Each structure stands twice: as C-alpha cells, then as structure tokens.
Amino acid sequence: MNLAEKFKNIFEPELLQLIESSVSISTVREGDVILEAGQIVRIIPLLLNGILKIARIDDSGKELLLYYVHSNESCAMTFTCCMQQYPSEIRAVAETDVEFLAIPIGVMDEWLSRFPTWKSFVMRTIRNRLDELLDTIDQLAFQKLDERLVRYLKEKSRAAGSSLLNISHEEIATEMASSREVISRLLKKLENDKKLLLYRNQIRLLKEL
DNA sequence: ACATTAAGTGATT
C-alpha cells in the first residue's frame, strides 16, 4: 500500500518521504492490547486501517470506554504522554485487526518544529479529542444510562460495520462501567420497543434505533 | 446427561 496516496493531503512531501523511509508498519490482530495502563509510551500509533479502542481503567480493574481511534487518526493521549515519558493513563486494545505506523517518540520534537503539517495534525487530533471527551463527560453527567447505551450500541455497530453485534451483556456492562443486570434490563426494554433483537452473545440492531 | 456460562427476575439498598 502506498502511504503517499493516503496522506498526501495531510502531510507535506518532505515529511511523507521521511515517514516512508524511517517508520515501520506494525500489524496487530483483533483483541491485542497495544498499550496497557501504566506502561511507558514508546511509539505513537498512526492508524492506516482498523480501529483502536481506548479505555480508562480504575483501581479495581473496571474499565470505561473513552473513545475509538479510526484510520488516518492517531491517539491524542500518546502525544501528551510521550513528550515527557509519562506512563499511560489508558489502555489501548485493537477492536479489529489494525495496521499502523509506529512513529518513535524521539522524532516528535524535531518534527513539530520542522513540519507545519505535522504540528497542525497533532494539534487537530488533540483538539478533536478534547471536544469528544467533553461530549463524553456531558453524557456521564447529564444523560441517563439508557441513552448512553443507545449511543454505545450505535458506535459499536459503526465500528463493527454491521448491525449484528457479537457481544454479551456482561461485556457491555464492563465497558460502560455498569452492571450486567442493569444492562440486561435496559436491553430488554429496547427489545420491547422494537429497537433491537436479543440473542445469546448477539444483538441485532434494528433501523428504528 | 451434565457442567458451564449467559441472560432474566424480584427484592433490597
């Protein structure tokens, strides 16, 4: 695959060339953990395809889905962490098979001052992410759990590229930092409202959702 | 047929 095509509108030619010659492509499979909470950030992933799931982990090991990183994007957290060799506050898991450019943290400083397009790319992804996190906070603070669940299912379906989700109630509860029984009940309600169909380990979203 | 795991339910806080 050619990187030049993919990123020609984002980065200047000189930077593209540098990326092609000095940055390696990594591949991970669905479910692989890219970065565990507490680990030191060593590389900045720049997604070529696939989706990364970024989640927060609390002391008891419970997780809370923060956001997804889609292709042509990078993770804002790693930018901020890597500058000062800070341990990661989050966990990154491959939601699907993922191919990404592993940009070594060492080049960050140089690239930031040397390439305007790199700088604006970094700034843009940080800003977009902050906006999204604000949305997430709004949800936590003001939205009821059932509304959050609907939003979660839609996002999940988009990530999976399908209206059929292979997921258990338990997993949903974990990702939303809720409990299985509560999720089960809310899902049941949605099923009664003809918004979706429930199976064992599977949920079919209907267009009414 | 049996064990295991997912999902459903009522009561309690």
Added chain:
DNA sequence: AATCACTTAATGT
C-alpha cells in the same frame, strides 16, 4: 442504578 440471590435458558463436552 447497583447489588444480591436465585431461576431459566443456551451451549459445550
């Protein structure tokens, strides 16, 4: 909305 205790249903061996 969370937790507990328990039931029922689906799935694997």
